[in-house]
Amino acid sequence: MIVMKTTVTGWHQDEESYWVAELACGHSRHFRHNPPWQVREWVVTPQGRDGFLGSELDCKECDPPT
Ligand SMILES: [Zn+2]
Numbered sequence: 001m002i003v004m005k006t007t008v009t010g011w012h013q014d015e016e017s018y019w020v021a022e023l024a025c026g027h028s029r030h031f032r033h034n035p036p037w038q039v040r041e042w043v044v045t046p047q048g049r050d051g052f053l054g055s056e057l058d059c060k061e062c063d064p065p066t
Helices: 046-052
Strands: 005-013 019-023 028-031 056-058
Touching: none
Parallel strands: none
Antiparallel strands: 005 019, 005 056, 019 028
């Protein structure tokens, strides 16, 4: 299985105020802070989001269909 790597290039919020990471490949990824189910306190702070810029992650959208 090939896993495509991409990096985080920016952020925006969706219509529900959840934070969405913009990826270098042109896709995006939601990072929901929705306690107690999904706890990502860092994503609601500018410092936390800044710290994530440039981070490498796998893009499932870029994975070729199997
Ligand atoms: Zn992608």
